[in-house]
Amino acid sequence: MSVGSERLPVRNPDPQGTSAIGIPPATARIAGYRPRLRISECGTVASVGDGIAWVTGLPSAAMDDVLAFQDGSWAVVFALTQKRIGAVLLHQTDELTAGTAARLAGRTLDIPVGEALLGRVIDPIGNPLDGGTAFESHSRRPLDNPSPPIVARDFVQQPLYTGTRIVDTLVPIGKGQRQLIIGDEGTGRSSLAMDAVLNQHGRGVRCVYVMIGQKRSAVVGTIDLLRKHDALAYTTVVVGEAGALAGLKYLAPFAGCTVAESWMADGHDTLVVYDDLSTHAQTYRELSLLLRRPPGREAYPGDIFYLHARLLERATVLNAANGGGSMTALPIVETRLGEIEAYIPTNLISITDGQIYLDPDLFASGFKPAIDVTRSVSRIGGKAQHPRIKDEAGRMKLDYLQFLELEIFTRFGARLESAMEARIRRGRLLREILRQERLQPLPPEFQLAWMTAYNEGLLDTVPPADIQSRLQELDAAIRNGSPALEAPRPEWLAWLRATLPQTGT
Ligand SMILES: Nc1ncnc2c1ncn2[C@@H]1O[C@H](COP(=O)(O)OP(=O)(O)O)[C@@H](O)[C@H]1O
Numbered sequence: 001m002s003v004g005s006e007r008l009p010v011r012n013p014d015p016q017g018t019s020a021i022g023i024p025p026a027t028a029r030i031a032g033y034r035p036r037l038r039i040s041e042c043g044t045v046a047s048v049g050d051g052i053a054w055v056t057g058l059p060s061a062a063m064d065d066v067l068a069f070q071d072g073s074w075a076v077v078f079a080l081t082q083k084r085i086g087a088v089l090l091h092q093t094d095e096l097t098a099g100t101a102a103r104l105a106g107r108t109l110d111i112p113v114g115e116a117l118l119g120r121v122i123d124p125i126g127n128p129l130d131g132g133t134a135f136e137s138h139s140r141r142p143l144d145n146p147s148p149p150i151v152a153r154d155f156v157q158q159p160l161y162t163g164t165r166i167v168d169t170l171v172p173i174g175k176g177q178r179q180l181i182i183g184d185e186g187t188g189r190s191s192l193a194m195d196a197v198l199n200q201h202g203r204g205v206r207c208v209y210v211m212i213g214q215k216r217s218a219v220v221g222t223i224d225l226l227r228k229h230d231a232l233a234y235t236t237v238v239v240g241e242a243g244a245l246a247g248l249k250y251l252a253p254f255a256g257c258t259v260a261e262s263w264m265a266d267g268h269d270t271l272v273v274y275d276d277l278s279t280h281a282q283t284y285r286e287l288s289l290l291l292r293r294p295p296g297r298e299a300y301p302g303d304i305f306y307l308h309a310r311l312l313e314r315a316t317v318l319n320a321a322n323g324g325g326s327m328t329a330l331p332i333v334e335t336r337l338g339e340i341e342a343y344i345p346t347n348l349i350s351i352t353d354g355q356i357y358l359d360p361d362l363f364a365s366g367f368k369p370a371i372d373v374t375r376s377v378s379r380i381g382g383k384a385q386h387p388r389i390k391d392e393a394g395r396m397k398l399d400y401l402q403f404l405e406l407e408i409f410t411r412f413g414a415r416l417e418s419a420m421e422a423r424i425r426r427g428r429l430l431r432e433i434l435r436q437e438r439l440q441p442l443p444p445e446f447q448l449a450w451m452t453a454y455n456e457g458l459l460d461t462v463p464p465a466d467i468q469s470r471l472q473e474l475d476a477a478i479r480n481g482s483p484a485l486e487a488p489r490p491e492w493l494a495w496l497r498a499t500l501p502q503t504g505t
């Protein structure tokens with residue numbers, strides 16, 4: 001405890017005269033000043049290390065309170081015991097040691113939000129990392145917000161196009177959906193999410209890309225890519241890089257969510273990528289173990305499910321009365337050796353509305369994006385899919401799944417009827433079509449066009465080796481002008497026959 005004198009309540013600009021609002025002159029106030037006791041808690045750092053500090057002497061501290069240290073460091077309260085407080089450091093100077101004084105800052109965590117965040121790279125407590133101006137005068141929003149109540153929500157009914165053939169046709173995503181991207185490291189998870197962000201160009205969807213515990217080279221690469229594809233203008237990048245304090249990595253997804261949430265509250269459509277929540281869970285485990293919280297399964301703290309559920313429940317679509325904004329979330333999670341039954345992946349599978357599974361064997365065999373259609377699902381996106389796309393995708397999917405089964409059968413060297421052989425040939429063609437280089441997002445009209453052409457057999461005579469260049473020509477033709485998505489099938493067929501004359505039937 002310390003004893004201090006009361007601070008003067010208001011500074012008077014003119015020490016001689018009474019101010020316009022009736023404050024007496026400073027001299028009179030000084031004469032009338034009576035010192036009295038002011039009691040405030042003053043804590044002391046007991047120990048510091050590994051991004052946390054143990055503090056004693058702040059009996060009224062509560063969870064999530066911000067602590068300010070005398071040397072300029074600050075932290076947030078993360079664990080309370082009878083004798084001391086465990087705090088997670090969010091800013092640490094070299095002077096912070098045992099014995100440094102600490103006080104309660106009288107606030108909880110918040111970050112700047114709003115228009116000014118567009119095109120910026122920030123850390124999870126709102127400091128710019130791009131050398132740009134700080135956000136001092138802007139509105140702020142608490143990092144931990146309750147998710148919108150049920151009455152404020154609407155159904156997912158608008159499509160969110162990722163520009164990826166397989167996703168937009170077979171695992172479609174709707175605005176306000178939470179779709180997990182799951183797979184081993186190096187199977188193209190970040191690339192898929194990045195393509196989805198790049199595809200929002202000109203579609204009025206604001207994006208947040210959250211990078212958790214990634215190397216600086218990866219961070220720089222991501223920002224570069226966004227800039228190169230004119231995507232930074234509608235995107236905010238939130239970075240808690242590998243070398244940052246564990247507390248910052250832990251806060252990163254909440255910061256990204258808060259930025260998108262404020263845009264959603266203003267009626268905008270938003271897309272947030274959390275890259276990735278496995279690293280986030282590990283950071284949370286590390287902090288929890290350091291702060292002596294009881295470990296649970298795989299040594300993760302018992303509330304890890306609650307933590308991620310709370311984060312992902314904030315993604316939703318608001319109804320018209322609440323502005324009609326939306327937040328679509330693409331959390332990424334890592335598996336080891338394709339094992340999706342591990343603790344964190346199963347948690348996230350049960351929290352989200354579906355998953356896109358990237359398979360290391362498919363990736364190794366050169367099928368990219370390596371999405372395993374049989375293990376990927378979108379539980380609500382189908383309702384948001386355009387009816388024409390949905391119709392064509394239904395037929396195409398049936399063909400594809402039958403082909404995948406047939407192909408296994410042929411591995412045993414079974415002799416096939418010619419009808420079966422034709423099916424397999426068509427299936428192989430389809431697999432060629434579904435390959436897609438990264439950074440080449442495609443418009444929904446293109447998805448409808450190729451599926452219609454495929455379903456109608458207009459591509460059957462194209463040799464598999466030529467199919468990609470043929471599709472590129474189709475894409476160019478679409479961008480030059482094509483029927484609208486709503487156009488009836490015959491109109492599309494006529495257009496396709498004219499555009500793909502070499503293969504016309
Ligand atoms: N569709 C694709 N076509 C070609 N290469 C791809 C594709 N998707 C990803 N890659 C490549 O695969 C590698 C791993 O991708 P990345 O997105 O970093 O994987 P992850 O995030 O799962 O670790 C990168 O070199 C990337 O360029």
Ligand SMILES: [Mg+2]
Pocket residue numbers: 189190191275
């Ligand atoms: Mg990655």
